[in-house]
Amino acid sequence: MAPLGLTTPARVGSERSVAIAVLAVLAAVSFLPVLLTPIPAMVDYPNHLARMYILSQSGTPDANPHYEVAWAFYPNLGMDLLVPQLARLMSVENATRLFLLLSQLLIVTGALLLEWVRKGRVHLAGFAALAFLYCLPFSWGFVNFEFGLGLALWGIAVYLMLAEGPWPLRLLANTLFVAALYAAHFFSLGIYGATLGLYELSRIHHPRIPYRVAAARLGALALPALVLFGIMQMTAGTIGSEGTSWFFGFKPVWPLRILNGYSLTASAVTGLALMIALLFAARRGVLKLEPTGIWLAIGFALLYLVIPSKLFGTSFADLRVIPAAALILPAFCSLSLPSPAWRMAALAAISGIILINLAIVLAVWLPYRADYAAMIQSFHKIDRGSRILVGDSGDNGDPPFADLTSYPMYYAPTLAVHYANAFVPNLFTEAGKQPVRAREAVRRLAIPYGGPVPSGLLTAIATRQPPADVPPFIRTWYLDYDYLYVLGPPAANPLPELLEVLDISERFVLYKIRRGS
Known part of the structure; x- marks a missing residue:
């Protein structure tokens, strides 16, 4: 936790140790549903x-x-490329489950790495990742998107790590991640590009960065994606089916529906409590976005408002922006609560949200073991x-x-x-x-x-x-x-x-x- 006022370094270190220990325990239990089913x-x-x-x-x-x-040259093939290879070493069922577990690990570790790159420490991102680990898009089973989003978090972190380094190394890393994200999931590539594009735009007004340098960095960022889209066009590749639809009436609903994929009540209560707490903290000045974070927050908000609900045949495109923002923005903000009591209360509150979501997931998933077994048994008839x-x-x-x-x-x-x-x-x-x-x-x-x-x-x-x-x-x-x-x-x-x-x-x-x- 961040020190404030006369809080001693020893006390701060103790609080951080408690927070990290709680985070580690929550992370361990959060993977249990995948391991048990x-x-x-x-x-x-x-x-x-x-x-x-x-x-x-x-x-x-x-x-x-x-x-x-x-096979054809199109995206959204994360599990299609990896699982058959894993199935050479284990059953297809276990290989598919391992892919899901790997996706969850990428989400959590990617959020942690991104925050560490920006702040030099782990503070908020790990708890945000666990709170959204079973959010609506993930519990629906959008596994390629989940894998791709985790990969995007790693790509964003690596890019920022190399942001002030030699440009050839940054271009190489960007090219590798763009290629991997294109294969994994197209929308995750979009999240990656939007985040880094907003990051580069936020640097334009920096007095030490000339406009031509900023333009060159943006061009180098976009170049690998443009090359891939050109290849896709030449090889008659596609991005899903035709079809774009807007359902603006759902946009006010999704933020209250997002946290839990199985219980509207739990999702609304925990989501509303979290939003009220964040707004209260922002108004009191204890939650602050750094300048780049403001650019990102505004960009994600606009993207959420303007993106269609169905894009290139992919449903719930706008809904997917919410967990992406929730996983990325904690790396660009700071939370400084006024006392140890407030910090422990905040830790207890976010831990409670994570555990409530996890309990609901287990309550749904575990009984389905018998239902799926009955379905498989019926196939023998x-x-x-x-x-x-x-x-x-x-x-x-x-x-x-x-x-x-x-x-x-x-x-x-x-x-x-x-x-x-x-x-x-x-x-x-x-x-x-x-x-x-x-x-x-x-x-x-x-x-x-x-x-x-x-x-x-x-x-x-x-x-x-x-x-x-x-x-x-x-x-x-x-x-x-x-x-x-x-x-x-x-x-x-x-x-x-x-x-x-x-x-x-x-x-x-x-x-x-x-x-x-």
């Missing part, structure tokens, strides 16, 4: 795991017959090579107001692509994002990015009462698919003459589709 209960995670199986088994006798691997449709028995709502504790089951049936060599239309196969695509025979049925189909719609189609805008992939679902998973609490068989019950669990029902019905 074979399949972390994150919305997108089972879908990513299913794709890792396909990539790892491509070209082997166990390769899935419905999918093919198609499916003929290998079958086509499987996924429906939903209820209306879970849409983020940010939905009960996300049920969402980790959303993509669990996609694991059938491994356990039953099956085709599941919901597997992520979007060009520009994933190097896996459905083969020609089933491509018309694939949904590159989408969730379960409402069971009421499936019933209407089967009883010849479909709405006019039925998607092509389910227009004749009772003829195109062999099995149907209906997610949600078990309910009565809606089509007993067409569907035969094979398995029932607390969170799903598996049906076999009778041909000729």
Whole structure:
């Protein structure tokens, strides 16, 4: 903690030791959910795991017959490049989980390194990183973004470390990180570029830095990214699908929804308490942003306001700015509380927020071990090579107001692509994002990015009462698919003459589709 007034160096050193010890303990327990759960209960995670199986088994006798691997020069490939290599040494499941753990380690250590480079000590960044370790984008399972953001923190720290050094070394480091971030996740590259661009802009008014030097530094910063985009254009690479959408009504909501991905109440209470505490500290003058931090704070705020919610087919782009700012800004601010009592109270408060979030994560993830095991067991009742449709028995709502504790089951049936060599239309196969695509025979049925189909719609189609805008992939679902998973609490068989019950669990029902019905 920072000394103030007549506080003795010995007392300050003792307080810092306590804070570092608390930080170390919190960091250790914060990684427990990933270590204790074979399949972390994150919305997108089972879908990513299913794709890792396909990539790892491509070209082997166990390769899935419905999918093919198609690499191209596009970003968002962090886990797609690393996990199959790790799977040479361990199971695909463990390799994917190790990638998630590595992503979390990059987030925490990157935030710590960035603060150490700026201040020469660890103070605020570690607690901010742990508070946001299971924030909404991460608990949804945006694992490539999480990995890329952690890598971006390291890249920003290294760049700042070399900021006053020889320009060739700075250019080399920037080039390496730009290339790595482009491969890992495009939006993380954007965060890296925006942060360092704002940093360089904040130096323009420095009397010792001529404008031409500042312009040259900005040009050198942008050059590697421009070269990569040029190569992407020449090789017909893409960045996801077309589509840009703004949902301005959600922008005031996200800051209160961000801290916890599973509990709206806990997220709102802890987020509001944290914002009030920061505003109070700023008004009292004990929390201060350095000049570069002011540039960054204004830049992130403007970026959050103007960036679309959906950009290049990537959803929740604006939401991702919030954890990025929360991880970067602590390195550019100082907190000097007036007494040991205030410092210990602040330490207890942020520790409480971290532990509340962690307790909720464990409360959700641990029970899902049985649910995922039941889902995997049900795959043994499916003929290998079958086509499987996924429906939903209820209306879970849409983020940010939905009960996300049920969402980790959303993509669990996609694991059938491994356990039953099956085709599941919901597997992520979007060009520009994933190097896996459905083969020609089933491509018309694939949904590159989408969730379960409402069971009421499936019933209407089967009883010849479909709405006019039925998607092509389910227009004749009772003829195109062999099995149907209906997610949600078990309910009565809606089509007993067409569907035969094979398995029932607390969170799903598996049906076999009778041909000729």
